[in-house]
Amino acid sequence: MDPSAQSAPKPPRLAAPVAALIGVLAVAIALAAGHLVAGFVGPSASPFLAVGNTAIDLTPLQLKDFAVRTFGTYDKLVLLGGMGLVLLGAAVVAGLLSRRSPLPGSIMAGALGLLGVAAVLARPDSGQLSVLAPIASLVAGIAVFRWLHSRALVRRGDASPEGRRTFLVALGATAVGAGVAGVLGQVLGNRIDVEGSRSAIGEIKPTTPAAPIPAGADFANQGTPSFITPNADFYRVDTALSVPRLRAEDWKLRIHGMVDREMTLSYDDLRSRDLVERTITMTCVSNEVGGPYVSTSNFTGVLLRDVLMEAGVKSGADQLFGTSSDGWTAGSPVDVVMEAERGALLALGMNGEPLPVEHGFPVRMVVPGLYGYISATKWLVDLELTTFDAKQSYWIDRGWGRLGPIKTMSRIDSPKGLSRVRSSGKTTVSGVAWAQPTGIAKVEVRTDGGPWQDATLAADVGNSTWRMWKVELDLAAGGHTVECRATDKSGFVQPQARVAPIPDGATGWHSAFFTVEK
Ligand SMILES: Nc1nc2c(c(=O)[nH]1)N[C@H]1C(S)=C(S)[C@@H](COP(=O)(O)O)O[C@H]1N2
Numbered sequence: 001m002d003p004s005a006q007s008a009p010k011p012p013r014l015a016a017p018v019a020a021l022i023g024v025l026a027v028a029i030a031l032a033a034g035h036l037v038a039g040f041v042g043p044s045a046s047p048f049l050a051v052g053n054t055a056i057d058l059t060p061l062q063l064k065d066f067a068v069r070t071f072g073t074y075d076k077l078v079l080l081g082g083m084g085l086v087l088l089g090a091a092v093v094a095g096l097l098s099r100r101s102p103l104p105g106s107i108m109a110g111a112l113g114l115l116g117v118a119a120v121l122a123r124p125d126s127g128q129l130s131v132l133a134p135i136a137s138l139v140a141g142i143a144v145f146r147w148l149h150s151r152a153l154v155r156r157g158d159a160s161p162e163g164r165r166t167f168l169v170a171l172g173a174t175a176v177g178a179g180v181a182g183v184l185g186q187v188l189g190n191r192i193d194v195e196g197s198r199s200a201i202g203e204i205k206p207t208t209p210a211a212p213i214p215a216g217a218d219f220a221n222q223g224t225p226s227f228i229t230p231n232a233d234f235y236r237v238d239t240a241l242s243v244p245r246l247r248a249e250d251w252k253l254r255i256h257g258m259v260d261r262e263m264t265l266s267y268d269d270l271r272s273r274d275l276v277e278r279t280i281t282m283t284c285v286s287n288e289v290g291g292p293y294v295s296t297s298n299f300t301g302v303l304l305r306d307v308l309m310e311a312g313v314k315s316g317a318d319q320l321f322g323t324s325s326d327g328w329t330a331g332s333p334v335d336v337v338m339e340a341e342r343g344a345l346l347a348l349g350m351n352g353e354p355l356p357v358e359h360g361f362p363v364r365m366v367v368p369g370l371y372g373y374i375s376a377t378k379w380l381v382d383l384e385l386t387t388f389d390a391k392q393s394y395w396i397d398r399g400w401g402r403l404g405p406i407k408t409m410s411r412i413d414s415p416k417g418l419s420r421v422r423s424s425g426k427t428t429v430s431g432v433a434w435a436q437p438t439g440i441a442k443v444e445v446r447t448d449g450g451p452w453q454d455a456t457l458a459a460d461v462g463n464s465t466w467r468m469w470k471v472e473l474d475l476a477a478g479g480h481t482v483e484c485r486a487t488d489k490s491g492f493v494q495p496q497a498r499v500a501p502i503p504d505g506a507t508g509w510h511s512a513f514f515t516v517e518k
Pocket residue numbers: 234235236237238239240282283284285324325326328358359360371372373376377378379
C-alpha cells in the first residue's frame with residue numbers, strides 16, 4: 001500500500017465535465033446579468049454587444065473589408081457567433097483550470113468582466129449609469145462561479161441521492177436564472193416603443209412630390225432590379241450591432257458650431273415644414289465592381305440647405321459633421337450640401353413610409369452624389385458646422401477618403417456570371433449604371449473583347465438616380481464574356497483600371513462569363 005496516500009489525503013477534485021459546466025453556467029449568468037441591467041440603463045451597456053461594437057470599431061480595415069466581402073450583411077451575425085464561441089471556450093477552460101480551487105476561474109471571470117467594463121466605457125453612446133451593466137456581469141459571474149464550485153465540492157463529499165439532488169437543483173436554478181434575466185433584459189431594452197412611434201406617424205406626404213417614375217424606367221422583366229427598391233430590399237450598411245431605438249417624439253436635432261444662430265429641431269418642427277420628395281440612388285463606397293450596395297428610393301424630407309441658411313453658416317466652415325445617436329459620424333463638404341440643385345435632405349420618409357428603423361428612423365441625411373459613409377448619417381441627432389482640419393469622421397479616421405463623390409459605374413445583372421442561358425435566338429444582357437449627380441449618357445457592351453456596341457437605355461428619371469440598360473446579342477452556343485462600361489453626361493467614360501474600394505470607391509469594368517445553350 002502506498003504510505004503517502006494515508007498520510008496526506010489529496011484535496012478533492014471535481015470531475016472535468018462538472019468543472020466545465022460550472023464555467024459555462026457562470027459565463028451565462030454573467031452575460032444575462034449584464035443584459036438585464038442594460039435593460040434599465042440602456043441597450044448599448046450590454047457587455048456582450050459593447051465588446052462586439054468595440055471590436056467592430058477596432059477591427060483593421062482589411063479584416064473588416066474581408067468580413068463584409070465574405071459574409072455580406074451577415075457579418076454581424078458571424079461576429080456575434082464567433083464571440084459566443086470564444087466565450088464558450090474560455091468558460092470551459094476556466095472551469096477545467098478550477099477543478100481543485102475556484103481561484104483560476106474567478107480570475108478569468110474577473111478578467112472577462114473588466115473587458116466588458118472597458119468596452120462599455122469606450123462606447124460613445126453609453127450614459128453615466130452604463131458601467132453598472134458590466135459590473136453586474138463581473139460580480140454575478142464571480143459570485144455564481146464560486147457558489148457553484150462550493151456546491152460541487154460539497155456534492156463530491158456527499159454521494160447520497162439527497163446531495164446529488166441539491167447540486168442538480170443549483171445547476172438548474174442557475175441555468176433558468178440566466179435565461180430569465182437575459183429575456184427580461186431584452187424585453188426591458190425594447191420597451192422604447194419605436195415601432196409604435198413609427199406607426200403613429202402614418203404616411204409621410206410630401207408638399208412637393210417627385211415626378212412619377214415613367215413606365216419603362218427599368219427592364220425588370222429582363223433581369224434588372226425594379227427602378228424603386230422596396231424598403232425591405234434596400235441595401236443596408238452600418239456599424240450598429242443593435243439598431244438604435246429612437247422615438248420620434250423624443251428626437252431632437254442640434255445644429256451648432258460655426259453658425260450665426262444655434263438651432264434645435266424636433267420631429268414635429270421638421271414635419272410641419274415644406275417636405276420635398278426626391279428620387280435618389282444611394283451607393284456605398286465599399287461596393288465592389290458588380291456589387292449589390294446600391295438602391296433607389298423616393299426620399300421625403302426637408303431641404304438641408306434651407307435649414308442651414310436659417311442657422312447661417314459662417315465663412316470658413318467647410319465640413320458639415322453629422323453624428324448618429326450611437327456615436328457614428330460622417331462629415332460632408334459644406335459647399336456640396338449647400339448646392340441648390342443638389343437637393344441634400346434631412347429625410348423623414350422612404351417611399352411614403354416613415355424611415356424604417358434600420359434605415360435611420362426617425363431622421364437621416366441623404367446627399368445625392370456622395371457615398372453614404374461621408375453623408376448619409378442614420379439616426380441623426382447632431383449637426384456641427386466645422387472644418388475638415390478640426391475634426392475627422394468615423395471612416396476618415398480609418399483610412400478612407402475625405403471627399404466621397406460617387407464614381408461612374410455600371411453593372412451586369414443578367415445573365416449572372418457562370419450561369420447557363422437557353423436561347424434559341426438572341427441573348428438579352430441587362431443591367432444598371434449610375435453616375436450621381438451627373439447622370440448616365442451611354443452604356444456600351446462588348447463580347448469576348450470585340451468591338452463596343454451601344455446598349456438601349458431605359459427612360460431617364462434623373463441625374464441622381466441609376467439608369468437601366470439592355471442589349472440583344474447574337475451569341476453562338478458556348479462560353480462568352482460580356483463587359484460593360486458607362487459614360488456619364490459630362491462625357492467621362494468609366495475607366496477599365498481595377499481599383500479596390502479603399503480609399504474612395506472601386507473602379508473597373510464589370511464582366512460576366514456565361515454559357516449559351518442553343
Ligand atoms: N449611424 C450610421 N449611419 C450610417 C452608417 C453607419 O454605420 N452608422 N453607414 C453609412 C454608410 S457607409 C452607408 S453606405 C449608408 C447606408 O445606408 P442604408 O443602410 O440605409 O442603405 O448609411 C450611412 N449611414
